[in-house]
Amino acid sequence: MQYRNAGASGLKLPVISLGLWQNFGAEADDVATRDIITTAFDHGVTHFDLADNYGPPQGSAEERFGRILHEELAGYRDEMVISSKAGYTMWPGPYGDWGSRKHLIASCDQSLRLMGLEYVDIFYHHRPDPATPLEETMGALASLVKAGKALYIGLSRYYASEAIKAQRILEGLGCPCILDQVRYSILDRTVETDHLLSALDGKIGMICFSPLAQGLLSSRYLSGSIPAGSRAKENRFLKEETITPAMVAKLNRLDMIASRRGQSLSEMALSWVLRNPGVSSVLIGVHSSEQLLENLSTVGQGWNFSEEELTEIDAIVFAQ
Numbered sequence: 001m002q003y004r005n006a007g008a009s010g011l012k013l014p015v016i017s018l019g020l021w022q023n024f025g026a027e028a029d030d031v032a033t034r035d036i037i038t039t040a041f042d043h044g045v046t047h048f049d050l051a052d053n054y055g056p057p058q059g060s061a062e063e064r065f066g067r068i069l070h071e072e073l074a075g076y077r078d079e080m081v082i083s084s085k086a087g088y089t090m091w092p093g094p095y096g097d098w099g100s101r102k103h104l105i106a107s108c109d110q111s112l113r114l115m116g117l118e119y120v121d122i123f124y125h126h127r128p129d130p131a132t133p134l135e136e137t138m139g140a141l142a143s144l145v146k147a148g149k150a151l152y153i154g155l156s157r158y159y160a161s162e163a164i165k166a167q168r169i170l171e172g173l174g175c176p177c178i179l180d181q182v183r184y185s186i187l188d189r190t191v192e193t194d195h196l197l198s199a200l201d202g203k204i205g206m207i208c209f210s211p212l213a214q215g216l217l218s219s220r221y222l223s224g225s226i227p228a229g230s231r232a233k234e235n236r237f238l239k240e241e242t243i244t245p246a247m248v249a250k251l252n253r254l255d256m257i258a259s260r261r262g263q264s265l266s267e268m269a270l271s272w273v274l275r276n277p278g279v280s281s282v283l284i285g286v287h288s289s290e291q292l293l294e295n296l297s298t299v300g301q302g303w304n305f306s307e308e309e310l311t312e313i314d315a316i317v318f319a320q
């Protein structure tokens, strides 16, 4: 594994971190999920990313992770970076979501109870809240650090202008923000049009979710069919209708570039995000240890792309 500092902080993250948004809920296979987590840790994936609402149902991924942690990895807590988040709907009534102090503190307490932890390493506000003063949300995050319930603070889905405002407030509170968690992949360039990386200016690291565009940027859909058990077959967060003939053609053209580079499509997609030193880590999700190991093989392949390769990739992505 290779490690990079999270922004300007001293916290080192593995370049590939494991997210438990999908595939770790109540219905997930106990043996397979244990295998994924222990295999990841054995390969230097020290960072595990959770949130209060991961499941389904909400909370079940944290509960499962806590169980596996205590049964399989007891004694290794100090070698791990565990994150959680609050901000999406968790319980009924006006305090069950968004960014009030009331919600964030209650949700963090629930996550700690579910995982059986005294503290999380990183606690994120999961999404900006237009109806709560940013000072209140950031103040709540700083309180969690001061109470010893979180070591570092992160933002999630904050784009440039809000991230900078949040960082200034947190600095004033003596609690620097170390990460902004945002979607970034060959297929999703929102952070580029937002100029997020230059706005963060190396002070806050970018940790990128869905670097494989939920599996599109892998061999999963290259044949044009939708395999049983795939995320597109579940048709919830990745819709079946996304796998159009035009999308499949695009993916196959990207796969040809990957082959020329001696990589699988998923390896190239991860390298492409990691080529940027402002990216502290990519957050992958996996269904099996086989997928995990393929993705981990990216480490050590180098992140270099020629100008021609980058131009060719952009031409494929932005073609009408």
Ligand code: NDP
Residues within 6 Å of the ligand: 018, 019, 020, 021, 022, 023, 049, 050, 126, 156, 157, 181, 182, 208, 209, 210, 211, 212, 213, 214, 215, 216, 218, 219, 220, 229, 230, 231, 232, 266, 283, 284, 285, 286, 287, 290, 291, 292, 294, 295
């Ligand atoms: P990815 O883009 O890595 O997609 C993961 C999916 O891709 C897997 O479930 C699997 O799909 C498929 N896949 C992965 N590796 C391979 C492979 N080698 N070969 C074939 N298919 C593969 O990331 P996610 O969208 O899962 O997001 C990752 C993490 O990011 C989350 O767990 C979460 O921690 C974080 N996240 C944060 C968000 C936020 O709002 N802050 C939002 C979303 C994610 P299949 O199941 O079909 O096999």
